[in-house]
Amino acid sequence: MKITLTGEESLRLEPTPGPLTIEAQSHEQSYSPFHMLGSALGACTLSVLQSWASNKGIAVDDLRIDIDWTFVERQHRLDAMKVKIDWPSLSPELLPRAIRAAGLCGVHQTLTHPVHISIDAVGAESPAIEPPADLESTRGSSKPTPALPQADGQPKASSAP
Numbered sequence: 001m002k003i004t005l006t007g008e009e010s011l012r013l014e015p016t017p018g019p020l021t022i023e024a025q026s027h028e029q030s031y032s033p034f035h036m037l038g039s040a041l042g043a044c045t046l047s048v049l050q051s052w053a054s055n056k057g058i059a060v061d062d063l064r065i066d067i068d069w070t071f072v073e074r075q076h077r078l079d080a081m082k083v084k085i086d087w088p089s090l091s092p093e094l095l096p097r098a099i100r101a102a103g104l105c106g107v108h109q110t111l112t113h114p115v116h117i118s119i120d121a122v123g124a125e126s127p128a129i130e131p132p133a134d135l136e137s138t139r140g141s142s143k144p145t146p147a148l149p150q151a152d153g154q155p156k157a158s159s160a161p
Helices: 033-058 095-102 104-112
Strands: 004-008 010-014 021-024 064-071 080-087
Touching: 004 033, 010 033, 033 064, 033 080, 033 095, 033 104, 080 095
Parallel strands: 004 021
Antiparallel strands: 004 010, 010 064, 064 080
């Protein structure tokens, strides 16, 4: 499999023989955690489609999976991810079935349902820290935004003038 970073918020996966390769368009471009998340979604989708195609006797030589994403404004988290299947040799009649099969990807299923994540420290007692408030719920309201705890559990200092 070959993963090509096509931008800061996009990548392409292609089935290739041999070991996994990750390529960037320049030396300055890094493989970010968001590229890793996109790669997981793309690799899972590619794997599901390869299996589906194998059962149908369909070649996957020209199958490409493009993944891109957008961020929530002023937050360092994803808002949306888009999967684009580029498969020129697949007949138009089979494309809806391929799209349905792609939706069975376990990573896709995980990302479309709430995932509960916990963070623990090994060998240390850590104080309970309230999770950050949902910033979306306070946006556009006249209510003051509550102080969010920092990694040390202390509230963030106000940056008001």
